[in-house]
Amino acid sequence: MFAENALWSLKPIKEIKIPINKTTNWGLNSIDNFILRKLSEKSLSPTTRADRRSIIRRASYDLTGLPPTPETVSEFLGDPDIDAIAFAKVVDKLLESKAYGEKWGRHWLDVVRYADTAGENSDHPVEDAWRYRNWVIQSLNNDMPYNQFVREQIAGDILAIGKNGKEFADNIIASGYLAIARRFGHDIDKRMYLTYEDVIDNLGKTFLGLSIACARCHDHKHDPITSADYYALYGVMASSRLPFPGCEPKQQPRDLVPLVTGDVIEENNEWEQKLKKLQHDLIENPKKELIKVASESYRMLSAGHLPVGKSVNLSSDPIKLNVKKGEAIQISIAPNTNHGADTTLVELKIKHQSDSGNQEWSTQDLVDILTKGNPLNSNNATWYFLDIGPEGPRLLSEKAEEIDGQSSLKKWSIGGLPSVAINNGNDPIKAWTEIPARSFFVHPSADSPVAVTWISPVTGKIEIELKMADGHASGDGVIWQLQHFANHKIHSSYEKLAVDKEGIAKIEEHKNKKPISQTDYAYAVAEGKPEDYPIHNRGDAKDLGPIVKRRFLTVLGGEILGDKNSSGRLDLADKIVSPKNPLTARVMVNRIWAWHFGRGIVQTLNDFGNHGTLPTHPELLDYLAKEFISGGWSIKNMHRIIMNSATYQQSAQSGTGVKYYAGFERRRLNAEEIRDSILLLSGMLDESPGREHPFPPKSKWNFSQHAPFADEYFTSKRSVYVMRKRNRISSFFSLFDGPDPNASTANRSQTTVPSQALYFMNDPFFHDCADQLSANIRAIGPVERLEYAYQLLFSRPANKTDHEDFEAFAKVMAPNISNDPEEQDTEIWRSYSRILMSSNEFLYLD
Incomplete structure (x- = not known):
């Protein structure tokens, strides 16, 4: 059916000899030697280095999703060090920004199809999904080694055993990766086999670059993955307990995971029982006695x-x-x-x-x-x-x-x-x-x-x-x-009631000894009943075939996963990040590369199989994979290697040469970058981390197929914190090619449609931001305004043509406003702010 050796990505990562560049001094690090060799083969040449203004704007958006401040630009322009050294300092500074995790966390959330709703026919809210989102952001900011990042997402609840406090809670929350899988149908308990398929599909694509779910109904037609392989992994997932988000016939969530250890929960339960006894003995009993004596007399x-x-x-x-x-x-x-x-x-x-x-x-x-x-x-x-x-x-x-x-x-x-x-x-x-x-x-x-x-x-x-x-x-x-x-006993009953004060004091003292003020829960995974599962013939959950032992993919060794006491998820995580596994490091460095350059060395980021594309620079891919592993799986280290190359620092170019990195491909800001930028530049961005969303109270949930959850919640926080629904994607993110949270988005597509221009012309949110920007511009002296605006939006000074364009615009606009100079000035700047914030220079990166 297939030849295993034909799949290039399953071959071991090779020790790569770095090409020697004898013809030019263009390169800055080893990446450039690989790129230059391919360019020579294609009779292409690299472009010149990007100017400092262009490169800092590119780097700032690449690493933080936000434009550089005028102060940052000025500092970089004034750095006396040579370009390469000065830029390396910029990269280091950007990597230390908390905005880094928000930008690169969004990349990861695209791949793992993160959403704040469940996806079944009523699209129930998932109140605690945000904890996983924030864990991703914080982990990337902390430069958690990628192998640990993977292990915690697949088996965090198991790794949490023996830990306490924040470390325990973080491990539990990390397993939210598996929990956020889509739910299906009317009664989701009856369609869990589809959720397990979604888990396996995403796990295969995210970490291994393989379409494992294609083997659900039959052996994979193109890659060395059998139906038995699929159901071996199915057994691992079905031996785990996923949380229940609620659905139309069963509105309330269940099986959430407490963020404290079992010992603390037991201690808290004991505390609760003692509190009830104190309340009964010191307060309730005296009340009952007084009522009894009073009623008798x-x-x-x-x-x-x-x-x-x-x-x-x-x-x-x-x-x-x-x-x-x-x-x-x-x-x-x-x-x-x-x-x-x-x-x-x-x-x-x-x-x-x-x-x-x-x-x-x-x-x-x-x-x-x-x-x-x-x-x-x-x-x-x-x-x-x-x-x-x-x-x-x-x-x-x-x-x-x-x-x-x-x-x-x-x-x-x-x-x-x-x-x-x-x-x-x-x-x-x-x-x-x-x-x-x-x-x-x-x-x-x-x-x-x-x-x-x-x-x-x-x-x-x-x-x-x-x-x-x-x-x-x-x-x-x-x-x-x-x-x-x-009744003379009434006095003693009142006296006992007076002791109520002492009772309250004792109760308050006991309350101060509570182990935890409240138990928070995560939308996370726990171990279930370990069990091997049968093949579903032709994918039919009612037509069962032979039982398959839980194990890893045959082509990657086929080792047994789990036993009678464990699901096998920790074993699975260890196999995925094993240095012997040739896929994991290749897949991730290819993602990092693609998120910098707009295209991967392997352009099909989620598919390293026979239906995917071959690497344009296979030796460079293996070199980066080796560097990734030997560098402690540090994602930030990979940024430094890539961004400090001459390849990354080239000026923007169009044409077929960019496929081989002869120049940097110009790109438009993505949806989140547009929204966050206009909020930031207007001064309206709330840069504090987001938390939970204001969902309706669970007691009022009554969502159905005909009346699904469909709320929208405005926030001035960064877009990564905006609530994302599965079944009704918000219009802004849909318009500007945001991710579909029902499936893994490996890399964003880019469309150019008339409705995008209409957004800038008509959208109230955009107009509010532009109006606030114009008010900020008008708060400074008239002479400095245009210069301030251009430095803020474009990271460059306004030139003579810019001044002439503004003066011509103002001259045409003024008579159409009023005879009041103040009104004219206000409306001119409101209009011009909208023009600047919707211009190609603002929306595109060189």
Whole structure:
């Protein structure tokens, strides 16, 4: 069917002898000797070196996706070192920028078809996919060795074993590479075989440059990959647990991976159980006991509705009853139908006559001492101020020594309401309503009545006088009740409730010992049930053939992967990055080369098989692969080797010669570079890293095939942080050839269509950025404006022709605006800013 030896990419990477260049001193490093030899064979010559302005703009966009600042350009132009040395310093500086990881992270996210949605028919949001995106960016900024970069993405959860903290979490997050695979159909649990195909397809293309998924239905027609090879890898993936993002019949996600170790989770669970016990023993039990005792001895003395603007006076006919020491009298106020203006003035007076003399207790006695405590002792009696709503009974525990800036207003409350309060001043105070001088008042909350309780310090007959008045003439009044709890145990129950404060303190102390404040989760992979899987005859998941052992591709050794205790993903990762594997280093250096030059040494970046193209410079490819491995798999080191070559530093050229690198091929900025640049140059770019997206709460998810997730979220952050949907690609990225997140994008295509020009003419976002740029330009002196604009956008000074063009434009525009010079100046610069930001000089790199 095929001859294995015919596939060039499977041959071992050779030790390459660097060609000797005897005819010219053009070259700067070994790359140039390979390029020059091929140019000689094709009767071509390299072009001249690019000028410093062109090369710094090219390098800045290549490494950071952003234009160089005028200050950076000026520093480079003024560097007295020879061009090669000065440029090497520029490269080093750009590689240290955090913008580097954002630019090159986007390259990688293209290849691994990153998206923030799942791709099934309702395209469910994937809330935690962003963690993998940010891990990629940070890993590239840290120059993580590529072999480690690969291993963590394929088996990060396994590598995390025995680690803690950030290292543990990062390993877990890295396996999000496998997790972000597309989901399919209506009920995705029934279509996981398609997701495994997507994983295998992307893994093969991304790391090996092989179209392994072509062997799902039959042996590969062109490359040495059998159907058994495919299902051997299928078993590895099916032995792993991928997260479930949700789908139409099962809206909620599951199987996300916690970003803390099992020990921490267990410790946290123990902490949670102890917290529940403390809350039960110190708070819930006293509440239950008080409710029980109160219900056994309950007696209603009086009750009623206090209408708006009215009062109640029981003083002329006091309530007389016998009490025992420790029993309670309680007045409670609750909202009527409507809650709001429920401030209620209360004067409760209790009198007792005995042989030893007369005693009296009153809420008026509390006006000067209210905030000394709750419970509060006065004249041998104890007063309690309570919330008796759904969360109660509980003491009002929050003390305020002033209300609305008024120091004579003081209160006890919980969360502001319900409250018991006083005005201890000698004058009325105008607050939310007018509060009388020397008054005691209460205010319930919407669902919680407020209560004032008096514990009797005596045994015998008492008289109760009660006056109440509406303190805020609005709404529909309040409901009030005066009760007697005729059980001496009620006092001890209140005392236990008072211990609530100590309980809260103990609970707060325990809360401060929580192992983790919250458990974050990653959209990541975990080990599943290790198992070998059968071949699906003709790709039909219902027509099963023989079982295939989990193993690597036969043509790359066919070693067994995993065992009864493991999926085999770590073994797979190790085989992929093995120095004996000739594909991995070749594929990656070819990508790096292509992302600098616009074309790869192998132009089919994802296909090193027989359907792919042959390398134009096979020895150069192997030389770079060897350098990559011997240099510790450092991607940044590869940038330095490539960019410090004379080949990279050539001036721009068109024609067939650029295929062999006779000159640098001019290119247009890609979608992200356009968007990020116009944000940056307008001063509107938020350069801080992006995080999660503002998806709707999971509890409200109800996405379907007919009403899929389709939100768009504006952000002024860099484009790599923009939310990407699978099923509905945003119009801007579609217009300017952004990646399709349903499939691996090895290299961006470039189209030129009329709608792109219309974007610059009509799009509100572009116009907003241009308007802001024009405002920034107009903020400086008129003489310097054009120079400032050209340095900012084009990294060069404005020349005589530029000034003449602007003056001609302004002369034509001015009469069509108004007679007001200020309006003319504003509109001229707004229009000219749009022209500059949509010009070819801005949109293309030389």
